[in-house]
Amino acid sequence: MQSSAVKGKKDKAGHPSGDKRFKVLDITMKRNQFRQDALIEVLHKAQEAFGYLEEDVLMYIARKLKLPLSRVFGVATFYHLFSLKPSGAHTCIVCLGTACYVKGGGEVLASLEKNLGIEQGETTEDGQVSLITARCIGACGIAPAVVYDGTVAGKQEPEQAVERITAWTKTKAE
Numbered sequence: 001m002q003s004s005a006v007k008g009k010k011d012k013a014g015h016p017s018g019d020k021r022f023k024v025l026d027i028t029m030k031r032n033q034f035r036q037d038a039l040i041e042v043l044h045k046a047q048e049a050f051g052y053l054e055e056d057v058l059m060y061i062a063r064k065l066k067l068p069l070s071r072v073f074g075v076a077t078f079y080h081l082f083s084l085k086p087s088g089a090h091t092c093i094v095c096l097g098t099a100c101y102v103k104g105g106g107e108v109l110a111s112l113e114k115n116l117g118i119e120q121g122e123t124t125e126d127g128q129v130s131l132i133t134a135r136c137i138g139a140c141g142i143a144p145a146v147v148y149d150g151t152v153a154g155k156q157e158p159e160q161a162v163e164r165i166t167a168w169t170k171t172k173a174e
């Protein structure tokens with residue numbers, strides 16, 4: 001009876017960026033007691049939360065699960081259901097988790113797709129913008145959320161999102 005209270009304080013430090021998406025990952029890893037054989041499930045969760053698997057995210061997972069980075073990279077690249085960092089100069093991630101979808105995330109995505117002439121998961125021909133979707137980035141309170149080059153923006157309207165993207169492409173065109 002006395003020993004149970006002491007448990008659960010190990011590995012408390014989250015990601016130094018304070019990015020809430022890492023919290024989502026922490027919860028999944030904790031639920032699996034940081035077991036190494038939960039790697040695929042954790043990678044799934046990471047892809048849902050981030051839209052793709054960035055090196056920083058893979059390093060975080062490797063550290064938390066005490067696995068060699070090479071192993072985590074190996075698994076992430078072996079399964080084609082996982083995608084690594086997209087190739088565009090800029091990355092736009094539209095959250096399509098329930099809260100965001102209900103608040104209009106789908107419309108935001110549709111207008112971005114129309115404006116860029118690509119579909120989710122693709123990169124524009126000029127290599128400027130990669131358009132990705134995620135399922136809950138941990139910002140439901142400000143739904144619908146979009147992440148522009150790593151910066152989370154809340155309560156996005158389709159026009160607003162298109163404006164942000166146009167600013168990227170415009171800089172290149174001028």
Ligand code: FES
Pocket residue numbers: 095096097098099100101135136137138139140141143144145
């Ligand atoms: S559903 Fe979009 S942030 Fe949670």
